[in-house]
Amino acid sequence: MWRDIRLVAWKERLQTMANKEIMIGVVILPVIYGIMFPLTAPMLSPDKNPALPLLLMLVAALISSIETVYAFAGEREANTLPTLLTTRLSDSALVLGKSLFAVTLGAISYISTILIYIISYNLLARPAGSPIFIFQDNLPLLLVYLLMPMAFCLFSTSIGMLISTKIKNTKMGAGLSTLPELPFIGLVAWVIFGNPLNIPLMLSYTIIGGGLAILGIAIFLATIGMFSREKMVLR
């Protein structure tokens, strides 16, 4: 099973590397976010700027969404889907393989964003005397910056994958796969800013990150459960 998942992910990688639309996004988004934020939001502590991880995780979410739109809808448009479905590969391997690559791509983009962010911050916005490594005094913050977007990436991929199995073409998917995630970003922002649960910020991030990851896994399982070769062929 793991071999098949990796195989599908490998195929997705080869296809995506040749897809200019996606690759432009993968390169441009981290550059824009990584350079723009140190200039516009130099206060890096979540206590002072708690929305920053939320904004940065948009990169991962957007990249994963773009990739997942192409997962099945793209295959349908290219007339490769029926042939793919006549292979031995199981429904789970197809869904999880495509998802694995989308999550990986989102993660790579996000980590690139963070690296560009740190470099840009040091070059453009670091106040004199403050540490070069922005997480030096706050390692839990580093965890928030690493894990929270990953959880959201998993979540956005799961939604994108569910939608990709249900739609006819990538045009339909482009809007549909991103829009459902926006209310969740709003929800996360409300919990962080409004602090309605009256709990510490780091704990809020942990609960929300864990919740998103669990929700993402549940959506994956539902997508696999609802996956039907017959419907995929007839749609």
Add this chain to the structure above:
Amino acid sequence: MTNETAINVENLKRFYGKFEAVSGITFNVKKGSVFGFLGPNGAGKTTTLYVLTGLLKPNAGSVKVLGLDPGSDGSELRSRIGCLLEEPGIYDTMTLYENLLFFGRAQNMNEKKIRERIKDELEFFSLSDYSKKRCATLSKGMRQKAALARAMLCEPEILFLDEPTANLDPVSSAGFRDLILELARKRGATVFLNTHRLDEAQRVCDSVAIIKSGKILACGTVEELRKNSGKHSVVVTAKNISKEIASKVTGDLGRLSRTDGDFLYYELSSEERIPILIQKLVAEGALIYEVRQEKLSLEDIFIELVEENNVA
């Protein structure tokens, strides 16, 4: 070809909503044979092929492919078959080699075997020079060959082909037909060929089924279909006889369909009536130079069956 059955279909029905695409069809395909599934567009050919490969579920009836139920044993069945559907289904942004590597791995072949088989297939289809090229750069004919190479990669026991020459020029089509025959004869694969190209089917198929509006109109070898059609064409080269007398002598033997100089074209209801016709012509003073039995083409049989079905 053996007497073992590769595909067994009994009373298969498949609906799309209320529309009955396949209406209770029954047929068998022998192992190692080339089976032609013939019919006009919209006859139910692709639907049947999709049911056989487990992509669609039947609404009624039973289907066994290599002794397996495509619905419940889909994964195992799909590891033993190769498919070339209406579209080549190869990834344009990947190279030909990458495409073959992916599908070989997808069929659970071991890595060494995949690489050996890719080399063999590329040589067999004269595609070795294109292995590192992206498939988007290949011509239609080459893409079709590449798709067939992909379908044959895992040495399938059954090869399903859906209109494989639909997008090809006549020269490529002829080459493709030769390939299909070679695959069946040399490699012993069973070939299930969906086509509406009757000349192609007549050349390569051991047996055929003719389907229209979801119903099988006839099934068997081309020779069996000829016999069952009840028509025997005879061309008599004769002198010293008028068209009127040539027509009159037939009586209830059949009919004179047309004449062309000394050539008299008769359609008789059985082979046994040929000598009786000749005797009658001689009795009328005709000088017979040649009697030639013309075999009905698959196209003649097909058109007759489809027209009969339209009338019905």
